[in-house]
Amino acid sequence: MSSHAVVQCEVILLRGNSCMPRLARSLEHAQPHYDVIVVGSGYGGGVAASRLARAGKRVAVLERGREFVTGEFPGRCNTAMVTLDKLDDPQEIAEVRAMIERHVRYTGSDRGRYILQLWEDMVPKFVKVMPKDYKRVLTALKKANDSGLSGDDAITAAFEENARDVARIGGG
Numbered sequence: 001m002s003s004h005a006v007v008q009c010e011v012i013l014l015r016g017n018s019c020m021p022r023l024a025r026s027l028e029h030a031q032p033h034y035d036v037i038v039v040g041s042g043y044g045g046g047v048a049a050s051r052l053a054r055a056g057k058r059v060a061v062l063e064r065g066r067e068f069v070t071g072e073f074p075g076r077c078n079t080a081m082v083t084l085d086k087l088d089d090p091q092e093i094a095e096v097r098a099m100i101e102r103h104v105r106y107t108g109s110d111r112g113r114y115i116l117q118l119w120e121d122m123v124p125k126f127v128k129v130m131p132k133d134y135k136r137v138l139t140a141l142k143k144a145n146d147s148g149l150s151g152d153d154a155i156t157a158a159f160e161e162n163a164r165d166v167a168r169i170g171g172g
Contacts, residue, residue, distance in 0.1 A: 081131060
């Protein structure tokens with residue numbers, strides 16, 4: 001059996017007493033024709049596939065590896081490099097909702113509509129993955145802004161503070 005998956009179809013995987021929706025299906029479930037096939041998505045491939053789908057093309061994304069469903073990802077994440085946080089900031093929650101609403105508007109995504117219909121139940125399932133280096137820079141930038149610096153001066157001060165921070169060497 002191939003380890004490739006076509007990320008366009010939807011299948012439900014039963015796990016215990018709950019249904020975990022999956023985006024991917026195995027290669028043998030592929031449609032007989034696509035306008036475009038993207039091999040190995042990564043960021044660029046994902047963006048290309050999204051833009052082509054929004055343009056009305058039938059797109060298949062072939063990807064190696066496996067798909068992670070809710071609850072699988074945190075146990076497989078390099079927590080030496082990133083933190084895994086709940087999505088609890090009201091502004092961030094609103095931004096994520098707006099992104100999903102845009103996705104539904106552009107793609108007609110049934111999964112997106114489903115998430116929006118159950119929004120209050122879905123928000124606690126989101127995981128914010130924050131690179132520790134980036135989090136440190138954001139903290140330093142806020143500190144620089146709070147001290148009265150702005151623009152390039154604040155960015156320079158934040159960069160210099162992060163460069164001196166020994167925690168970044170160990171990923172902490």
